[in-house]
Amino acid sequence: MAVPKRKTSKARRNKRKANWKLTSPNLVSCPKCGDLMMPHRACKSCGTYNKRVVLDVE
Template sequence: MAVPKRKMSKARRDRRRANWKLEAPGYVACPQCHEPKMPHHVCTECGYYDGKEVIASEE
């Protein structure tokens, strides 16, 4: 079994762990207002999710 020969510093360890999430999150177009939104989230512009109004718009 492999065993580390030297202690890994916290800076080196944390630098390696910080690089797992470098890509920008994927956006999709809202089917109602066609604004970009996060997938599986309520649209912040129109308040719709899955074709239903979840958050009442103030318009």
């Protein structure tokens, strides 16, 4: 098996672990109702996508 020749330092190891973070979702306002929604998805409050009604919302 492959074995490392030298010990990985704490700084080098922790640099890899520093990029493990969550990102907040991008939100845009719905052109019809103005509610926040995720882009390229149907609006949950009014049911429109690309200026067309695609979901029946009460």
